[in-house]
Amino acid sequence: MTELEKFINKWRPKVDQQLEQDLNQATLDEDLNAMMKYAVLNGGKRLRPLLTLAVVQSFGRTITADILKAASAVEWIHSYSLVHDDLPAMDNDTMRRGKPSVHALFGEANGILVGDALLTGAFAILSDSRSNEDVQTRLDLIQALSALAGGYGMVYGQVNDMRNHNNTDDNNADIGVDWLLSAVHRPKTAALLTYASEAGAMLAQQRSVQTHLRQFGDSFGVAYQIQDDIDDTAQASDTEVGTLPHIIGIEASRAQRDDYLQRAQQALQQIETDVATFDPALLNDFLNLIGD
């Protein structure tokens, strides 16, 4: 069992428990509450909160109750994005993780509203700090999350992804690799992983290496998305134009992925050089999740 597997076995149930506890208090309305829980507590991997917690532990810091709660906020954002992405006007997916998607089960209006409530709720979680000393950290987390989940990150990426979907093979020539990586993959997928990684540095009070963790999260995130597209292509389920394997082929996509994995490793090496207490084993295991 890898360090990461042990870590996931220990912390994923705690993340789920934290999410359920906060969701139970997220609204006065029973139906809205049930729909929000349906959207979040559906067997997600919790990759983003776990990444934050892994960064904290890699610095030898204790994961406190406050840190666990703060780390869970990004999952509210990730969950809302899935609910809104599934909507008929967006990707029109009626299934999510083997069950009906939120709008398929509860209707389109509720799909929009559940997403709005989860998005808003993420900031309720982050601003609910019991300990006075880390007020500035909380505000910095909110500043980072609002940028990377919004117009500088996820929403920006989704706007471009919609443009991408609206393209056809005929005008596919307009889509370059650089555009796909910088305008879709990076903001849509890597941005929240960048936030999650950076949040770990903030919560562990390791600001001097925050930029390296930003670099790690960004490179990990882009590699993660490329792998996802490679897997889809291999399963022959990919009928969409405008993915990296579609444009440059599987082999060149693997090379791109490995290039980003290497950048992520370099970021970890840099942190190891700078911070004596830093153990890169756990975060290296995150990189090992990606590959052939």
Place this chain on the structure above:
Amino acid sequence: MTELEKFINKWRPKVDQQLEQDLNQATLDEDLNAMMKYAVLNGGKRLRPLLTLAVVQSFGRTITADILKAASAVEWIHSYSLVHDDLPAMDNDTMRRGKPSVHALFGEANGILVGDALLTGAFAILSDSRSNEDVQTRLDLIQALSALAGGYGMVYGQVNDMRNHNNTDDNNADIGVDWLLSAVHRPKTAALLTYASEAGAMLAQQRSVQTHLRQFGDSFGVAYQIQDDIDDTAQASDTEVGTLPHIIGIEASRAQRDDYLQRAQQALQQIETDVATFDPALLNDFLNLIGD
């Protein structure tokens, strides 16, 4: 010219300027930027930011650049709520303030995404504090806004309003006055006005009377919504069931409205008793906006 009219003439252009300035920096994407600006800079009254600023001024405090920016965040929330409420799956309104609504002009997917970007952006505005000393105030503002815009306020009210729209005259008996006020009017309309009023107390560092300003905002908000429904009914444009005038008639609705206006006045009197520097004239003018 009332105190409030002078105040609006002075501060509404500054609020608009602040909104435009921040919107210009809200995203890397030109199209998303243009759509966000279309959604916000469309001649709104700016009632909520102006209420916050009026509360600050009523305590004799200077409205600084930081306070102006913080006060503007609620308008991002109000604007996103209009964009999402207009969507086909919600109220299906193709016009807003005499122009095509966001989804009517830019498509449904963009309507959802523009709303998401504005909602997220509100928290970017609130967490962007230049002055170190009011970090705790910012966190408290975020905590209050996320509750009152989300599952404890606006989204909660919209969920109930959708239920209300889905009712027909046949089952209208299920809708009581208490339910309409507490589950629709209060969360959907009054919650953001409650936040705006309370935010003024926080920004003016007048925490001892924060609960009175919460009471003022809440009562003002409910009265404001009742008046809106009375006006709609008077114009015979109200074909909807489930409004207060529809259920209890115009005269009884006026009595309810006046009851809430009186509660708001009582809150102001209480603040006057508690805080020597407080001048209620401006906030009384807000109440005078409502009436026959």
